[in-house]
Amino acid sequence: MISMSEKELFKFFQEHTICESLTKDEVGRLIPYLQEKEYEGNQVISDAGEVGEALGFVIEGKVQFTSSDGQDKAPVGKQGVGTLIGEMSFFDRKPRNLRMESCKKGVTFLMLSRPMYDRLKVEEAYIAVNILENAIVSLDNLVRHMGDDISALSHYMHGVGKR
Numbered sequence: 001m002i003s004m005s006e007k008e009l010f011k012f013f014q015e016h017t018i019c020e021s022l023t024k025d026e027v028g029r030l031i032p033y034l035q036e037k038e039y040e041g042n043q044v045i046s047d048a049g050e051v052g053e054a055l056g057f058v059i060e061g062k063v064q065f066t067s068s069d070g071q072d073k074a075p076v077g078k079q080g081v082g083t084l085i086g087e088m089s090f091f092d093r094k095p096r097n098l099r100m101e102s103c104k105k106g107v108t109f110l111m112l113s114r115p116m117y118d119r120l121k122v123e124e125a126y127i128a129v130n131i132l133e134n135a136i137v138s139l140d141n142l143v144r145h146m147g148d149d150i151s152a153l154s155h156y157m158h159g160v161g162k163r
Contacts, residue, residue: 038109043106064078
């Protein structure tokens, strides 16, 4: 169960353009499928090599993603309130490439486990499709930002930053 009311979750979704086409009634029907999960600062949420068994909406705090070669750990990015996390491994069922950790102040998610998503697809198909569309938008944003980062790095390496 989650601590947010139907009204609070509906408002949160509207403010963060998450599943924004869901009505307040549909958000209320989604609530029983969700679980609230809290992590204190700097806790590992999921590790590289694990397959995602849940996806989550960040409702408080931030998560950080790190890459490791076994000896050194390098920060890759952060996601904050209003973002969907864990969707890539959840949907493609392939091992994660990055470690996901809570940032210093901790993080709270609304998690949707694979078994609950499977039930949602049957019992509330429109809501499940809405979450899937939200995941597609989230992945699209990730790819676009990655493209911008690669472009900036290329410009730096071959342009004004080159010496």
